[in-house]
Amino acid sequence: MTMSWFAYTLMVFILLTAVTTALFRDVLSAIVVFGAYSLGMAIFYTFLLAPDVAMTEAAIGAGVTTILLLLTIARTTRPSTDRLFERVHWPGVVAVGAFAIVLLWTVLPEMVAVGAEDAPVWANADVTQYYIQHTYDDTGVQNAVTAVLAAYRGFDTFGEAVVVFAAGVAVLIVLKREVFA
Amino acid sequence: MIEYLDTHYTYVLAFVLLAIGLYMMIANENLVKKVIGVNLFQTAIFLFFVSVAYVEGGDAPIVPAETNPGELLVASPLPHVIVLTAIVVGVALTAVALALIVRIYAEYGTLREDTLREVRADE
Known part of the structure; x- marks a missing residue:
């Protein structure tokens, strides 16, 4: 352990x-x-x-x-x-x-102890185990993290891109660089 | 509490790092160091999420190219995805905070919180 x-x-x-x-x-x-x-x-x-x-x-x-x-x-x-x-x-x-x-x-x-197999996050049959079992079948990707990021939760990742864009706009406004003269 | 060091070590580390990040935000007068404190606080939370996903003796969340892989001992992919998103959002937050710091320095000529308070009180 x-x-x-x-x-x-x-x-x-x-x-x-x-x-x-x-x-x-x-x-x-x-x-x-x-x-x-x-x-x-x-x-x-x-x-x-x-x-x-x-x-x-x-x-x-x-x-x-x-x-x-x-x-x-x-x-x-x-x-x-x-x-x-x-x-x-x-x-x-x-x-x-x-x-x-x-x-x-x-x-x-x-x-729960670190790495325990009965940890609720890991052992949950409806969530974690679903993704582990069905990732390849549903998306054709072997990396489960990539599959969840880009396929199952694709809109989340899109929202993340919107956040990064908003931050970029905010940085340009704060630094007064919004006009390309 | 000592017995938890054996079974809950990553949580202990995460909580101690949370405390250090919070200390940096409270105690450091320099604004750049406050932002470093925010980043430290964030990484502690990432560590918490990643250790929740960890499974002893398992592998990274890579599944075999089969329709029905059966029982697999791999880490849970979901907390990893949340942490990936949070890392990128954290950098966006850091960038905005540092841009504000650059502007504050241009306006007031200082990055120290106590000096800044005095300068603003004089205006």
């Missing part, structure tokens, strides 16, 4: 990069460490049998997001600092500590 030592090492790596992202005072360092965090997360997704998610996270999470953040500090400012870490904001620590403890005490005992 336990994962390999490599997965546990990866979890420690993810946790360490997340904490250093939060504490680094220099914004450029924080962005670079956040890129490493995204990459660690992408590798961890492959351990959790989600290669499609892992590839998207590596390309978009670690790639595009990092580039957007770097472009932003290139166009604005990178505050110079002589200290390595931020001062710890204790009221914030208490607030999010309470948040984490509430989650760990109330939600965690209710969750």
Whole structure:
């Protein structure tokens, strides 16, 4: 029921990069460490049998997001600092500590164990098992994720494209680039 | 709570990452770091969804090219699809937030929340 030592090492790596992202005072360092965090997360997704998610996270999470953040500090400012870490904001620590403890005490005992075959998401005969059994028959695609994304839930993906288009329009308006002179 | 580290480890990691992302949004004065905090919060939720779909000893959600494949031990594809959509929407959100930050810097010449509050109070 336990994962390999490599997965546990990866979890420690993810946790360490997340904490250093939060504490680094220099914004450029924080962005670079956040890129490493995204990459660690992408590798961890492959351990959790989600290669499609892992590839998207590596390309978009670690790639595009990092580039957007770097472009932003290139166009604005990178505050110079002589200290390595931020001062710890204790009221914030208490607030999010309470948040984490509430989650760990109330939600965690209710969750089914990781990877259990009787987990409601996995064992549901009408939903998950339907897609696993009928994907090839219905769509002719062997990758069930692609089949759901592009065929069964095609309109969802279309709505996602509309969201991305709206975001692009919003960025152009905010940056006053909507007119091509 | 320690006994859950063995069976619920990804959920523990997801909840701790949620807390770190929330901390970044609350405590960091720099607006760019607040946006990084939003992204960190998002990846924690993605991890939650992906670990819900995981099945021990299974394979990635690839099915054989047969009409009736029978019993298969593969991860559930549905949470994966939701996460794919959420990753792309998350980047769109990040792009809009960063564009607003660029404009804020052009108007006020600062990215620090406390300085920004002072500058706006003076106007």
